[in-house]
Amino acid sequence: MKPRTLIVEDERAIRLALSGLLRREHYEVEEAANGEDAIARVEGERFDFVLTDLALGSGKSGMDVLKAVKAHQPETPVVMITAHGNEKIAVEAMKAGAEDYVPKPFDNDEIRLVARRCLEKTRLARENRELRERVERAFGFGNLIGSGAAMQKVFETTRKVAETDLTVLIRGESGTGKELVAQALHQESARKSAPFVAVNCAAISKELVESELFGHEKGAFTGADARRAGRFEAAHGGTIFLDEIGDMAPETQAKVLRVLQERSFERVGGTEPIEVDVRVVAATHRDLEADVREGRFREDLYYRLKVVEVMLPPLRERTEDLPALVTRFLDEVAERHDLAPRTLSEDALARLAAYPFPGNVRELRNVIEQAAVLSPTERIEAKDLSLPELGGSPSGRPATPDLTLPFSDSKRDAIERFERSYLLHALRANRGNISRTAEAIGMVRQSLQQKIRELGLRSEDWGKD
Ligand SMILES: Nc1ncnc2c1ncn2[C@@H]1O[C@H](COP(=O)(O)OP(=O)(O)OP(=O)(O)O)[C@@H](O)[C@H]1O
Numbered sequence: 422m423k424p425r426t427l428i429v430e431d432e433r434a435i436r437l438a439l440s441g442l443l444r445r446e447h448y449e450v451e452e453a454a455n456g457e458d459a460i461a462r463v464e465g466e467r468f469d470f471v472l473t474d475l476a477l478g479s480g481k482s483g484m485d486v487l488k489a490v491k492a493h494q495p496e497t498p499v500v501m502i503t504a505h506g507n508e509k510i511a512v513e514a515m516k517a518g519a520e521d522y523v524p525k526p527f528d529n530d531e532i533r534l535v536a537r538r539c540l541e542k543t544r545l546a547r548e549n550r551e552l553r554e555r556v557e558r559a560f561g562f563g564n565l566i567g568s569g570a571a572m573q574k575v576f577e578t579t580r581k582v583a584e585t586d587l588t589v590l591i592r593g594e595s596g597t598g599k600e601l602v603a604q605a606l607h608q609e610s611a612r613k614s615a616p617f618v619a620v621n622c623a624a625i626s627k628e629l630v631e632s633e634l635f636g637h638e639k640g641a642f643t644g645a646d647a648r649r650a651g652r653f654e655a656a657h658g659g660t661i662f663l664d665e666i667g668d669m670a671p672e673t674q675a676k677v678l679r680v681l682q683e684r685s686f687e688r689v690g691g692t693e694p695i696e697v698d699v700r701v702v703a704a705t706h707r708d709l710e711a712d713v714r715e716g717r718f719r720e721d722l723y724y725r726l727k728v729v730e731v732m733l734p735p736l737r738e739r740t741e742d743l744p745a746l747v748t749r750f751l752d753e754v755a756e757r758h759d760l761a762p763r764t765l766s767e768d769a770l771a772r773l774a775a776y777p778f779p780g781n782v783r784e785l786r787n788v789i790e791q792a793a794v795l796s797p798t799e800r801i802e803a804k805d806l807s808l809p810e811l812g813g814s815p816s817g818r819p820a821t822p823d824l825t826l827p828f829s830d831s832k833r834d835a836i837e838r839f840e841r842s843y844l845l846h847a848l849r850a851n852r853g854n855i856s857r858t859a860e861a862i863g864m865v866r867q868s869l870q871q872k873i874r875e876l877g878l879r880s881e882d883w884g885k886d
């Protein structure tokens with residue numbers, strides 16, 4: 422296909438000379454005799470290169486044409502033709518994104534060269550973008566990486582439902598990327614320039630959750646000294662992400678159900694119904710079916726939420742994604758810590774593939790990050806990976822249980838051993854910082870502190886620095 426160029430020049434003789442010159446270079450050439458005409462074309466058609474005179478008579482100028490190109494096709498290079506002695510404006514044009522400028526009087530070779538250079542640039546930029554898109558299509562979606570069939574299916578569903586306003590329920594263990602899917606659903610939708618509001622239903626106390634979600638009127642309860650808008654209102658036009666919805670109190674569940682059914686609600690202490698246009702995305706790591714059976718989660722809400730369900734498989738069931746994930750995380754750490762790029766040995770990869778990753782991708786990211794920073798060499802070996810022993814023997818066969826104990830006691834002991842070992846490792850990996858550990862393993866900070874107390878863990882145990 423011939424490259425498409427646009428020539429914007431009010432002086433007919435010069436315009437014809439330029440277009441003749443570029444046609445002889447075998448480009449497709451379009452012409453505009455004034456700024457208005459040029460801007461209209463730029464808004465509606467794609468060009469590979471725009472050559473514009475700076476002064477275009479009385480109306481819009483070459484600067485306006487430049488702005489229109491940058492707004493509608495930012496990849497397209499623009500070259501300014503400037504009158505002799507107008508270098509100051511030329512510099513301004515360059516600052517505004519022009520590729521180059523050619524002072525009048527110009528000679529033909531100069532124009533030919535600048536056009537060739539610009540078109541080469543366009544071609545490279547386009548090739549680069551296409552390549553990136555191809556890689557993204559093959560291995561990722563939004564900020565999610567996944568080369569295997571399971572994740573590809575997730576991406577496909579996500580892409581399809583993103584354009585709709587259907588309610589989506591994202592499920593999966595902790596650290597499998599539920600929040601990233603929620604963000605991708607928003608980013609790939611027509612709502613992307615409106616807010617994405619995430620609410621962690623497990624982190625807000627039962628007393629505050631309704632005011633948080635729906636807002637409150639002045640005087641609705643002690644301490645409510647001013648009217649406040651809630652998160653549903655804040656998300657108007659965009660997406661609300663109800664994270665950990667399985668942990669929501671039953672009374673709140675009823676109110677959320679009503680919003681899903683009627684798209685309206687009242688502020689706490691208010692009577693006036695408020696209507697919002699929000700897309701609801703929810704996530705949970707819980708077994709909602711069991712919660713419904715046992716009366717902890719409303720069945721009607723459950724069905725309202727799971728109009729579309731996105732299931733994120735645990736990392737141990739998709740080890741085929743490990744190489745792509747590891748590569749991404751190694752690149753990220755190298756960049757963040759200004760390190761030489763690290764690689765992972767085959768043995769180390771095999772070790773990762775054998776480890777069950779209870780904290781899923783989040784845990785993998787932490788393990789990789791830690792190994793990359795601490796590894797003495799550029800190649801990370803299996804021994805550089807700090808992976809907790811999750812009960813059982815190193816051979817992978819479960820340790821022989823103590824059969825003199827009743828099952829329930831034995832199970833409690835095993836869980837406690839696991840919790841102790843897991844938390845100690847996690848705390849050590851995060852240098853004893855409770856907030857960071859909680860974030861890294863997907864626990865609410867308060868729950869982590871509570872666990873630490875329950876297990877009687879002390880900072881000497883994990884060696885605070
Ligand atoms: N497919 C993926 N590709 C790249 N990174 C991922 C992927 N999945 C998860 N991650 C990484 O793991 C981190 C945790 O992901 P996310 O917060 O989406 O998990 P989650 O399922 O919401 O976990 P939780 O239930 O604990 O809230 C992300 O910040 C990201 O670094």
Ligand SMILES: [Mg+2]
Pocket residue numbers: 599600664
């Ligand atoms: Mg999450």
